Amino acid sequence: MEHRDGFDDRLRQARNRQGLDPDPAKGKGSLPTGPWGIGFRAGVEVVSALVVGVALGFGLDRWLGTFPWLFLVFFVVGGAAGVLNIYRLFNPRPGARP
């Protein structure tokens, strides 16, 4: 909503003076970057990729009746996907994040 007497401008200036507005450059939704946040996130990414890979391998094995083989393959694939997730955590796809 625009105001007639430049109220918004004055309010913004006043808030800036008091340091109430967060820095617009960084406040725009970047993920929390504390060491614990990064560490926990990395751990969850690896484990979840591994879990999905193992579950997928088990499921396919039960369906196709090839017990250990697809499980072993997807175990490795899951591990690789976990590493890929970590890689994406620090190097997002080009242009994926502004």
Place this chain on the structure above:
Amino acid sequence: MAAEGKTIDALSQFELIPVLGPVGRAVGFSQSNAHMLLAVGLVSLLMLAGIRKRALVPGRLQAASEMFYEFIEKLVTGQVGHEGRKYFPFVFALFMFVLFGNLIGLLPYAFTYTSHIAVTLGLAATVFFLTTIVALALHGKKFFGYFFPEGAPLWLAPIIVPVELVSYLSRPVSLSVRLFANMVAGHVLLKVFATFVVLLGGLGMIGPVAALLPLSVNVLLVGFEILVAFLQAYVFAILTCIYLHDAVHLH
């Protein structure tokens, strides 16, 4: 209750108990569902009461509701871009539901429905299916190019495609496990230290003095848990936005 038989029973707080008597038992209406309804009611109440007056100078409720609105609106437009505005209601509802679940769960006697993997996985699966459907609707067949980066040698496809596929499928799992694990860990810690207070308090003369130690830890933990409640709701919302960005722009 927690210290019955002098053991630490930190996990019974996550048990589902049917409420509303025989009717609730018949349809499986647990306290978790009741708290979900409570959270939805509170969110609706906050937003409706907040925008009722439409004052130029907002009161407290209006300021709170506008703050939440603008926060998520900035998040969505900042992450997804201008096209993302259509998905604002979804992200906003998701954020408020998770945030209120986390916060209500911190009240004594309340239940944290976000501490159940079934709930968080349900939310994450909704996000996953929504983003996949959005990507398919917007890009059609080109969506499958997502699993094979341009310029990679073709003979690597048998390796890259399964890895990318598993990585994509692991998104809802990591999204749900993160929220669930944070909430469970926080509540278990609170319960363990609260049990220490009770156990130490019963130790005769020095008991009450020694019990002050875990009590002060618990005071700090509650503050920390409020931080975690906001942070995890925020992380859930922002990851939803990142996935939506991937779905809309398909990089």
